[in-house]
Amino acid sequence: MKTKKEKKLNIRPASAWFLIAPILVVHFVTIAVPSAAGLYFSFTDWSGIGSAQFIGFENYKSFLEDDRYLGALKNNIKWLIFFMTVPFAMSLATAFLLSQVKRGTFFYRLVYFIPYVLPSVIVGTLWSFLLEPDAGITLFLRNVGIPGFDKALLGQESTSLWTIAFVDNWHYWGFLAIIMLIAMQSIPTELYEAARIDGATLRQQFKYVTIPGIRPTLVFMIMMTAIWSFLVFDYVQAMTQGGPAGSSEVLATFIRAIAFEEFSAGRAAAAGMSMTLFTGIILAIFLTMKKRGWEI
């Protein structure tokens, strides 16, 4: 059947590879080869220049006692916790509200999406101005009389990471809300009507109709957000470059710093491998859950 069609279309399927090959070559050179090289160099003491000596798992072992690495990893986990909760709470609530109101939906959808298309560095820098202690929104909030804004939020070790997370969330939550809204709109309205006839409150409707209805999208976005939490770079680099005193350092800024400032390309490669491992673990957890037949 297939061969007949192909004859009709007058092509040999082999020629299809001429169409696929160019982009595969680009991938191979840019991603596959450097990734394989990264794997190899992660077992060496390579500085980036000259020859590399094979040192086995030394780079990986060194991380276990490296406070800087562990601190960065800890911050990625804090980031993960923040992004598993705050943006999801905001976007689910907002999407649910949006699916209920009649007026202004087009406008709200448009506005909430805007931050997501703006360049991260510019958003990050803009917010670091706004958060300056003697100026910006912080001064305004202090003048209004809200406590806690008399210090440099980005300049303090206790608040720097959370402040950057807040800003990244400013850019992310709206995008998530629109994804949730699109998923919610595919739920048949009859289900809501049936729930209402049964006397379900708005809260119960949300819990028993909305959440189960959007579950595949929700679970997928939880997985993607969890993976992204380990890759975060732009906002940290733009706002604090990991400081002060490494308090907002994450794996990505750590890798960049040790590769290009300390010239430990081998260790940087090992740190990159460990990051890949963490994202792989998240992916594996979700795939196993799916295989086990969990309703996701």
Next chain:
Amino acid sequence: MKKAKWFKDLPKQIPLVLLTIFTLAPLVILFFNSLKSRYNIGQDPVGFPKQILFSNYGKAWERSQFANTMLNSSILVVFTVFCVLTLGGLAAYALARIQPKGSGAVMFYLLVVSALPIWLYLVPLFFLWRTFGLLNSFVGLVIIYTAVNSPFAIFLLRSYLLKVPKEIEESATIDGASRMQIMMRIILPITWTGFLTVGLVVAVAVWGEFAIALTMIQDESKMPITTSFFSFADKFGSDWTLTSAVGIMAIVPILALFLIFQRQFTEGLTQGSVKG
């Protein structure tokens, strides 16, 4: 009747309006600040400017060499979008319509590659690009951007191409059209909105890309707006008026594009993540 409905909506509208303010206020403040004098900004960092200084934009344009950086970013955007749409489009076409043996493996490969963090390969890639002499070069950056953006593009384009009925192609073949003619004259006119969507998403991604540009471009005259803005803010950080003006200038083109094509953007970005 209508009024009553409006009223009923009110408790739900209030949080939505507050979130609108939360989203827009920082951008409005940025715009206000870009029009203030330095003295004015020190006194009132959030309010409406006392005196509107459009001259800030002239100064910012010159000092940040914005004409140059904007050109750099535009070159990167145009060539990356072109490469992704042609190379990715051809591959997507083959994967959707011809489906040679091994298509599944290619899709799987692309899926794996798109899941790899750039931090796994960026450092070795830097040293590889240095040996090739591709650092500080638009060609080098366009190749990387094409590689990074194409898996998503191929998935999305393939899903659009799958929707085109096979009969259309078959009848064209019978009429004696070549493969290339079919692609250019029949498939493209049917699926061009899909290509537009993908092109826009790639354009936004390249316009805002930071980590790779920061690593690969050190020559200031070749920097795109992101890294150029980053070093400008570093140098002129104390002068918020100018930095805000540069920020606005960097945001406006992408914002305009978004407002014009908002439907395609929303579709491309949300589907790109959910399907990818």
